[in-house]
Amino acid sequence: MAEKRIVLSKCGSIDPQDIGTYIAKGGFIAFIKARDKMKPQAIIAEIKKSGLTGRGGAGFNTGLKWELARSIKAKAKYLLCNADEGEVGTFKDKYILSNDPFGLIEGMCIAGLAIGAQQAFIYLRNEYHFLYDPLVRAVGQVREKGYLKHMDIQVFEGAGAYICGEESALMNSIEGMRGESRYKPPYPPTRGLWGLPTIINNVETLMNVPHIINNGAAWFSAMGTGRSKGTKVFSVSGDVSRPGVYELEMGSTLRELVVGLAGADDLKAVQIGGATGNILPASMLDTPLSHETYLGSGAVVALNSGRDIIDVVQNDMHFLNDESCGKCTPCREGTEVMLEIFGRLARGEGHEGDINSLDALARAMAVSSLCGLGQAAAVPVLDSLRYFYNDYIDRINQSHFLRSYLGGELFKSEEGIR
């Protein structure tokens, strides 16, 4: 199957620094339609009907979320665009922000009308600092055109913390606090930034909005699967010959993406959705990609047959341990204990008990952690135990051998000293 470029349709064909080129390609027609011809309720109804879901990982129905925020009476409401993109292996938002900032801003303008927000923020990760000035200029051009009379957009830069991509941590960060997650409920649409109703959407989610307003909900929901409508933008990296950003209809298979487009061969496994993503063996390449199956942020890392799964999960865990906010026990302590275990397994000092420990820890973290980071940290561990159990057993058997061998060596040399 070929790519289906909707979200990325203007990338490469406009000048990201010139709003004129965006308008020449039909830009802001959707916004003007929404502003002049549609009531906020009608915008929300259209988005709801389209079945658009969040592209940031959780896959929640976007229109439903907007409706909730709309329905609450409050002195102010906020719209936040999540451009923190810290999930390992994800770079599609960077691609979008670099090539079509106006598409995002138009989506935000429409979202602002729908929910009744007067202030919006784009939370941009510090690592994308080079996009800060271009984004501010793009917002400025939109403002000059008079499309930001109902709402202002400010670009807010993060300071280096993956967890700030989690919606409640993101709000804490804007509020000038440590970027720690909050417990839920309350959810942001009821009590968000500064306690007021807040909508947080991923860059890609908002990019879809103008297309839905222009072409209608029916057009959009004709694409995709049962719960996953439209397209998805994937970031593919790892053992492929053509790493990069690809947009496919929801429900396309892993094989179409990783083998067909990105050019992988000799695969052992793929990890989908970053360091907290599922690890699937190559035998599952015909799995369709959707919220119903596997998707996450759309990061796909290909692993060839030479790769060591334990090394992969150890690397994931290293990241999660570095990035855990440290607020709750299971994640703060659990990722550390897991990392100790993976370190020993890698060094050849593992034992059978480690498998039970990993399993018990992962199961407890998955259900008791305060936020999605600690909950999902269990995923690569449990998947690797499920699909690559023998890799663990082999490693532990090697460890026994290594220990007895080294132990003997050690004994000899100690004797030698005495």
Add this chain to the structure above:
Amino acid sequence: MGNVNVNIDGRKIRVREGSTILEAATANGITIPTLCHIKGQVPSGVCRVCVVEVEGSRTMMGACHTPVAEGMVIHSKSPKVIAVRKVIVELLLTAHTGDCVNDSNAENCALHNLASDYEVGAPHFNVRNPRFYPAEESNPYVKRDMSKCILCRKCVKVCGEVVRKDVLSIGYRGFRSKVVSGFDEALTAEACRDCLKCIEHCPTGALSAPARV
């Protein structure tokens, strides 16, 4: 606000709307363990030992901060809940590296009491570099032994929200998180006077009154 009907451990309970699961349980004589919660204060929700199963929910919920809803069916002592609490207590014991054997206060340690309630023995988990800090005895009112700290944040909360002195905050991130005063310095006598509230709330021996000479 009206009342709602919930079911906790098979018992039908009617509680005020807006109560937390913990409040509903406590009011009806059902105990749910807590380590980070201070009655009457906004919940912290950080220790996670209060997690319970709520039917229809993908994850367990913190009882101390989750409000009840009409028709909620809650299991506070199911085998799954017990198993998870045991892991959490074991993780906290792993982190709690201070010397408790020689500590006369060990029987007052809420963590050790919880561990014995849940029959968690010596932890078999390890960490690469435990959080070892020298004990601080520079303050005449509060002795801090942060190696024993389980990061429940009660001291931070009491100092900030109850006493309103605000001399403690959480610093650093992840496993390296630590309760800090100033620029992570020993608590000075100027910063902290003698209210002793934090000692009262600390669930471990991390905060104690210095031995009087």
Add this chain to the structure above:
Amino acid sequence: MVPSKKEALSENGRAGLLPALKDRAGREGCLNRESMSGLAGQYHLPLNEVYGVSTFYAFLPVLPTGKNIIRVCRCLPCHLKDAQAVIGSIKKELGIAPGETSGDGKFSFELVSCIGACDQAPAMMINDKLYGDLTPAGIAEILKSYA
């Protein structure tokens, strides 16, 4: 900064703290005690609170750093493309390990989480500039341009 509606920002006095901390760290290389004390006063916050916020974020160092900060990605896509060899090459060039600053104060060297350049793995940033498709042999050339 884009001018924004004052009402929105004045809700909470702390709203400007993070940008202010970043600004200071950027200008002075790190958040020294004077900067943190100054901002604590300005935002009516205790010192411990400002310190707590600063030490949470990777881009807000509280200890002096080198003139240029090298951040090499150590996450999976770069790891698969032998980031380790690049790290080894930087170590050799500068004679310092990750987490250290060179004796002449020119470079600090850090291993960091994914920087979103996985299609150009292995990748690193020096200050705000991205370098992708690195090879161990190419490192010396890049570092020289900062001499």
